[in-house]
Amino acid sequence: MPVTGICQMILVHIYFIHIYVLIIKSWLLFVQCSYRRVPISKEVIKSAERVFAVLELFRNQQSALTATEICKYLKYPKSSADALLKSLVTLGYLTMDPSTVRYFPSLRVAKLGDWLPNMLLGGGDTLNMLNELHNLTGETVTLSMPNELSMQFITAIAGTFPMSLSINEGLTVPIFATAVGIAHLATRSDQEIDKLVKRSNRQAVLSEHRVDIDELNAEIETTRANGYALAYDRILTDTGAIAMALPANQLDRALVVAIGGLSSRIKTHQTQIIQKMRQAIRQLGQNDRAVS
Numbered sequence: 385m386p387v388t389g390i391c392q393m394i395l396v397h398i399y400f401i402h403i404y405v406l407i408i409k410s411w412l413l414f415v416q417c418s419y420r421r422v423p424i425s426k427e428v429i430k431s432a433e434r435v436f437a438v439l440e441l442f443r444n445q446q447s448a449l450t451a452t453e454i455c456k457y458l459k460y461p462k463s464s465a466d467a468l469l470k471s472l473v474t475l476g477y478l479t480m481d482p483s484t485v486r487y488f489p490s491l492r493v494a495k496l497g498d499w500l501p502n503m504l505l506g507g508g509d510t511l512n513m514l515n516e517l518h519n520l521t522g523e524t525v526t527l528s529m530p531n532e533l534s535m536q537f538i539t540a541i542a543g544t545f546p547m548s549l550s551i552n553e554g555l556t557v558p559i560f561a562t563a564v565g566i567a568h569l570a571t572r573s574d575q576e577i578d579k580l581v582k583r584s585n586r587q588a589v590l591s592e593h594r595v596d597i598d599e600l601n602a603e604i605e606t607t608r609a610n611g612y613a614l615a616y617d618r619i620l621t622d623t624g625a626i627a628m629a630l631p632a633n634q635l636d637r638a639l640v641v642a643i644g645g646l647s648s649r650i651k652t653h654q655t656q657i658i659q660k661m662r663q664a665i666r667q668l669g670q671n672d673r674a675v676s
Contacts, residue, residue: 434460434468439477439493448486504529504538504637510630513664514541514641520660521653523645524549528564530638531556533584535564549623549644560584560595563615564640567627569600570607571638577604612658616647624650628661631669641665 437458442449445457455465469487472478476492510527518525524543528535534556542548559565559580569577581595588594607613616624625644632638641664643657644650650657 434458434464435472438468438472439489442489448481448484448488450484450486454487504639509668510639511539513668514539517641517643517660517664518543521643521657523643523649523657524551526551526564526642526644528568528640528642530559530568533559533580533587535559535562535568535640543645545645545649547646549620549625549646551644557619560600561615561618563613563618563625563627563644564642566603566607566613566615567629567640567642568638570604570613571629574601577601612661614654616651622647626650626654626657626661628665630665 438454441454441457449457451462451465451469454460454469455462458465460468469478469480473480473487476490478487478493479490480487514525514527518541522544525541526537527539528537530536535558536556537551537553540551540553540555542550557565559569569580572580577600578597581597581600585594603613611628613627614624615627623644624647625642627640627642630639630641641661643661
């Protein structure tokens with residue numbers, strides 16, 4: 385092969401490596417920002433945010449999209465979107481049909497998270513339990529786990545009623561002001577709760593955002609005694625939720641199941657919902673013991 389051809393091949397490889405390194409750096413910085421609150425430049429945050437926004441757009445639309453359509457949905461400049469999409473194609477995370485000039489995620493995207501359900505849920509029994517509760521109540525059923533000073537919904541099954549609670553997977557809510565948060569805190573030691581409250585109050589900008597430790601402890605004690613947490617009209621008016629912490633699974637994940645909907649419906653059927661949740665969780669525990 386001529387020297388010129390070899391040089392061109394080397395330059396192409398260097399270019400691809402450079403792009404890949406930039407993506408990895410952006411991801412690492414994004415993780416640092418999320419978990420360690422490391423100050424990073426706005427440009428890096430924007431780059432990482434745009435990558436995930438594009439992937440989430442495909443998840444919501446569930447169809448192939450042109451660059452123009454992506455720009456329209458996400459309000460991105462055409463030049464920036466073109467460069468981003470070409471990079472994702474080069475890295476193998478998007479495919480582009482040359483006949484239609486439409487983009488679509490590759491199977492490489494699916495493989496990024498195909499191991500997570502088992503890691504987070506510890507198998508299919510938990511998902512089966514959520515589906516059973518959804519079928520029995522018709523209300524929105526969620527599964528959440530703690531994330532810093534918040535609870536994050538990792539699974540949400542929308543209710544079947546015309547007026548149902550809408551929860552997006554990935555949504556985070558305050559740990560001290562929600563049924564799922566109180567249900568989780570009830571499983572923690574008093575020392576751990578005290579540390580979390582002090583940390584939250586140090587970060588509070590306004591005095592009304594500070595946590596009243598006495599009120600919180602009273603609510604936690606009630607939750608421990610009852611085995612469930614109740615919350616009505618907390619984050620959203622006219623909505624209510626009942627939450628219960630799941631027994632630690634084999635992966636020792638702190639998970640909370642909750643059923644939520646209109647306050648009037650949840651209050652009317654509160655006793656029956658609690659009974660169904662207890663039965664489902666008890667069965668889940670028996671399945672876990674049988675496996676172990």
